[in-house]
Amino acid sequence: MGEVNQSGIAKFLNNIRSLKKSFLGSFLRSGKPTSDKSRAAVMFNNFFLHIQGVKTHINTLRPTYTFGFGLISLYLLIIVVISGVLLMVYYNPSVTEAYNKIKDLKYVVFGGNLLRNIHKWSGEGMIIFVLLHMARVFYTGSYKKGREFNWVIGIVLLILMFGMNLSGYMLPWDQLAYWALLIVANIINSPKEITDSLGITQYFDIGGFFKELFLGGTNPTQESLTRVYLLHIWLLPMFLFLFLGIHFWRIRKDGGLTRPDTFERKDSDIYYVNPPEKTGGIFPTYKTYGLMELARGRTPAVDKDVENTVLSWPNLLIAELAIFVLTLAGVIAYAYFVDAPFKEPANPLIPENPAKAPWYFLGLQELLSYSAFMGGVGLPGLALLGLALIPYLDREEDRVGIWFTNRQGVTVALQSFIIGTIVVIGILAFVVNFGWFRNWWPNVPQILITLINPGNIWVGFMIVYSLFVIKKTGSTRMGAIALFTMFLVSYVIFTAMGTYFRGPNWDFFWSKSQWPIH
């Protein structure tokens, strides 16, 4: 029918009749993904999907390359945000009300207990999966070839994630919350250990200054809870999402995930990849698409890897959906069976004995029990700085995208794992059995303990051993593998020590059943 001859009303009625089609057509501009062309169009026409490439390299899709660790971390973050917003419906950051509101959520509100558990466990799950993601990126050498700065952004995200977990822990205003808040405030205050030793505290009390900014006073009060709440629901998340955006944007600009230069297809790839329907046509396999041609530097891999890519729709998206479903199911199942801790109301007069931080900080708490400043500020700062500098101190670019780089890498990682385990356990056994300077010479100046304590000795050993590996193998990558492996080993062992083997008065116990009754 010629539109020219239609009356205005007929045109209008026609538009109403085709409303469904025209609306869907405007919403899904590229139509149904039935051909390779429309599958590609789906990816770059959709706001949520265009963050990913039209085509994905097969290596990225191999489950044993990424294990989906980064993706799981992202999904956990999404779950944390949604459950957190729902918790805010009832929560009230007041020292008199906060505890009751959590109790309300736990026992009265519909689904409140499950919701709180989901929030808690997906937040803590992020710690595990972010560390695993970091280990994957490290051991495949994916911090190289233009990705150096994205590794640094990853470290920033790691810090923000720990900050979110810690500040969330303080909100229920129970015994855990109160004493964690007080201890963290005093860790912030711990540069006083140095200024006292130098005798300049009365002129330059930097620790006290920041402690006051954090607490809004000298003790944990309503002011402190208000500030922690502000950090938890607004300041830290804002920066987290900002840096997360940069993190993803840079992955895209860097041409996707790393892959070996020597990549070859395997027959087993067919289990998770649909090969392209045809070669040639409007999307020939020798070209790349999207905005990648505009990216500068060595990032776009034009004419290089393209023969080993497949369309992201459906190959990548179906994998992502599967991981999302599994993540959500895992979190809900865990949250259904395991309750988040909730102790007695905050009591400023009686600390718990032992007063333990959440598990992810118990390694630090072990270090704190040697020296407040080194354990709380000095060594964590040094470790984060060291991690951030890895891409700049190891610039070897061969064999990127291969787990452990080569056979030697596997050997170095195994050796560092074994030697690290022995040395850390040796240091802990020494401290448990013989104590440290203060037990031998009670009047020893504090600066000596700040400078020479078991934590510092361990960090010094890691550095010396890594330099030794660099010298022996002639490769900075091998030194980095040694350092990173030892860092992971000590994080796990120190955490286990604080979690399982420290009891009342921070004394050593083989098991919780041996704790004295008091």
Add this chain to the structure above:
Amino acid sequence: MSDKNPEKGEVSRRDFLGLAAIGTAVLSALGVLAGVLRIFKPDVHFEESKKFKIGKPEQFPVGTVKKFDDKKLFVFSDEDGFYAITAVCQHLGCIVYKTDWGFQCPCHGSKYDQMGNVIGGPAPRGLPWFKIEQLVDGSLVVDASKEVPKGTKYIYV
């Protein structure tokens, strides 16, 4: 012609104005940032006074060891007089408890002797002693904002 030679490290007139503009913008932004951060520092603490009455001298006969839980403080009385020692651990702020040999912190294992000197654990310094004053009505007042040397004991009747 008015441009200076850049090779000598001199700044041209155009560059000078540009740099001055950028410098002004940066300085004013830093000023605003300092003001924003200043908001976080409270000018008034709505907290308890650090100075408080603990009672009359006769309530503390020789040999007394009394803990004021809410003040986080121990008060002792012996032949040489009264003295007050804090109950706040100098490591990370937990509350110590009294033992036969001194004070023990439950959080990270700091140990102090009877005088409050560190004898074990991570505490960087000993437990502070506080000044004790007497009001005209005879009651004793501890001033937890005034630290006195260890061993300072006060005789009041």
